[in-house]
Amino acid sequence: MRTIVGRDVTSDIDNELRTGSLAPSELPPRGLEAGIGSEVRRLRKSLDLTMAELAASSGISAGMLSKIENGAISPSLATLDSLAKALNVPISRLFAETEERRDCSFVKAGTGVRIDRRGTKAGHLYDLLGHSLAGEIGVEPYLITLSEDALPYTHFRHAGVEFLYMLSGKVRYRHADRSYMMGPGDALFFDAAARHGPEELIEKPMRYLSIIIYPRQRE
CATH class of the missing domain: 1.10.260.40 (lambda repressor-like DNA-binding domains)
Incomplete structure (x- = not known):
């Protein structure tokens, strides 16, 4: 056991080996x-x-x-x-x-899969950067690009939660009855069951990460 000025630093060492996440360090076994x-x-x-x-x-x-x-x-x-x-x-x-399975999805730069979603016709381009292959939780990370001819679209709505991280450009993003001015480095995390989407495209083109997390439906 290591001590510094009478203080036990074992817990400090343990903490260094963990991330800042509140997720449990012990994984529950699948029944x-x-x-x-x-x-x-x-x-x-x-x-x-x-x-x-x-x-x-x-x-x-x-x-x-x-x-x-x-x-x-x-x-x-x-x-x-x-x-x-x-x-x-x-x-x-x-x-x-x-059997224990720990998935990992690797996507090289520029090789994300282009996905058609409801906003695609309005100039919202979705590149899927990976996906979870198993488990009870689905995770879909997208790189979203709003092109020069993109139009506002605030009617997205789906199960789960969503995290946005602005990379470039400026947008006023609406969630339910509130709007948020977002620029590079800004982040937004919300319940995706409420209507949401870019309300005003201020500086185009713009790019942001969107990570959608939702419970999978059992077959």
Whole structure:
């Protein structure tokens, strides 16, 4: 243990190894039952089978299958074997969703995917810079460019939250019933369920980062 003038600095060292985020440092494990259920559901839908059809072909009740797909029960190996045979996959395949996966998306400069969204026709250009591949939270980072012929558009509205960081140009950005003057270095974070978008394009062209975070819908 290190001390400086009688002070324990162990906690200081620990803090240096963390970011300033309030996200928990301990990652909750994904439940085995939830992972198996998710994979069974995905395989069933890929074969275009109804829950009743898979239950009948695997010799279990539809009620039990529903509980398995929802991660509500821990199925026996015999039940998993029956499901695997009915789905025509090895039993190990049913555990695919329980394996640890830590995604990373890398996009070289200038290679973002151009995405068409509601504002595209108004001269709002969206380049997708990456995406989350798994998990319960979806994250979409965009580089947005408002061209010289861009028009104001304040009717964006979607689930989740959104973070904006202004890179160049100047814009008056509206969220709900308030407007914010934004220039390079300014940031805005808001509930995206309210109507929002650039209300007045003051200095064009302009570019800003937009990061949209939302809960994924379960299949």
